[in-house]
Amino acid sequence: MSDALLLAMLVAAIAIGWWLGRRDGGRRKTASRGGESSLPRDYFVGLNHLLNEQPDRAIETFTQALEVNSDTVETHIALGNLYRSRGEADRAVRIHQNLLARPALTAVQSGQVQLELSRDFLNLGLLDRAERLLQGLQKANADDEQKLAGKRLLVDLFQREKEWSQALEVAQPLIRTDADIRRAAAHWQCELAMEYRRDASPSLARKALRQALNIDDRCVRANWILGQIEWDISQYRNAIRCWQRIFEQDASFAPLVLLPLRDAYQLLDDDTGWWQFLEEQLQHNPQTTIVIMAAHALKKRQGTEMACAFVSDQLREQPSLRGVDFLMDLYLEDSDPGERDRLELLKQHTQQLLSVRPRYRCQRCGFDAEQLTWQCPHCHSWGTSKPITGIEGE
Ligand SMILES: [Zn+2]
Missing domain, CATH: 1.25.40.10 (Tetratricopeptide repeat domain)
Structure with a gap:
């Protein structure tokens, strides 16, 4: 009507x-x-x-x-x-x-x-x-x-x-029974933790983040910030522990965490630890971001040819545009001038396709974004935006 x-x-x-x-x-x-x-x-x-x-x-x-x-x-x-x-x-x-x-x-x-x-x-x-x-x-x-x-x-x-704080106080009676409020409340604790981190009060920030995880043990963001606080004070081993917990909570957030994780292992000069972690993830969660990270590590340890063979095998199991794009990078390194032109032309196409693909999508309303936001700008739900995975995603 x-x-x-x-x-x-x-x-x-x-x-x-x-x-x-x-x-x-x-x-x-x-x-x-x-x-x-x-x-x-x-x-x-x-x-x-x-x-x-x-x-x-x-x-x-x-x-x-x-x-x-x-x-x-x-x-x-x-x-x-x-x-x-x-x-x-x-x-x-x-x-x-x-x-x-x-x-x-x-x-x-x-x-x-x-x-x-x-x-x-x-x-x-x-x-x-x-x-x-x-x-x-x-x-x-x-x-x-x-x-x-x-x-x-x-x-x-x-x-x-x-x-x-006021939102948390008013919402307290609803947290137990309402899943949306529960997820949101954990994020409000994270927001408080971010304020404490900005004010250089890491112990208050840690306390708020522990409360966030008590409210919602699936709150990825709490472990993400806990890792950042450890990073701030150069406690890289602790940062690694916090960030690795995210893979147990929701492995689809791998694209968010993998680069800082790699950097932490590098600062600790622990290539073996990094490789063991990647091998473990490849068994349980062989998504493209992890395959690309593992290929980088493999190239460093065994050369480009091994890395190419590894990525080709993985793509057969789990095809992905980003994986193909990365494989072309590897081929380009060892190609002769004639091949190089053809590969570069192909790469232009994959790059073009990738550039128009959003990286994050809200699971509640379907809103797509290039950057991760913890509160969806469209439906205002907390913690519903996730990296897009699959053939055209990560
Ligand atoms: Zn939304």
Whole structure:
């Protein structure tokens, strides 16, 4: 159903509800006064706007003239929500505020209107006003479901303000039961850890990261930052231990960790350790990034020809564009001038294909990106973006 049709229907619903309310009131008045009954002028003005296909002006008239009764509250709330969904949150605010000012609202209705008004404020970026309303709702006589919905909005608000500690505090009762909140909460601890790391407080950062892993033991980012903190103080062996845990958590993050891991082994002058690690990974997780790293290590130990044979074998098992591109690099090293031209032409094609492939994709909404972001810029989920693997990926 189109917005315009829905809007017209809501206006009509309000008009009917409002008219019925007036009629009953009129009857009562007629009975008590034993005299005249008439519809006020506003009703006809509103109806006139409606008939002239001016639903916006009609609703303005009806809402201004309306005496809220139990028949029209729900419709008014829905109308405000519709305005918000149409991008007219300021109108939604007027309607919801108008409702909230009515003393006839029950506690449940009042809670519902406060929630919607908070959503309007959040939509308009008026975070202070939304926060005041939502904090009030937590203390008010609202039902449990409304308080829970209010908590979720508060969590959303504190995330926007980057108030991670407050988000964690409000979300605490939801962490156990809600997987999305749990994953997000671990990332809020990581955000705090990043702040501590910037302030040169590594012990506080480590504490926050341990809490992140307590909340969600699959939080790759916590081990990633723990490794970085060890790297900061030149504890390369510890950094390796932290980063290697990521392969147990989610091996698809190999492209993120492999280069710094290699550098740490190099700084420790531990080629054997690096090779053993790669061999182990090739058995369990032979993805292209690992094959390329292993080929580099093999070339250093046994020469280009062995590396070429190794990559060819791996590509037969698991084809990948990036692998083919790398194999051409190896061939180019030992090629004669005639071959070189042909290989370089082919390489241009693979490079072109690779340059238009995104490297990361959100598992929740499918948003593609060149850089890894821990919070998806499109659907705002935490920890759902991952390196793309497979034939055209890593
Ligand atoms: Zn997403």
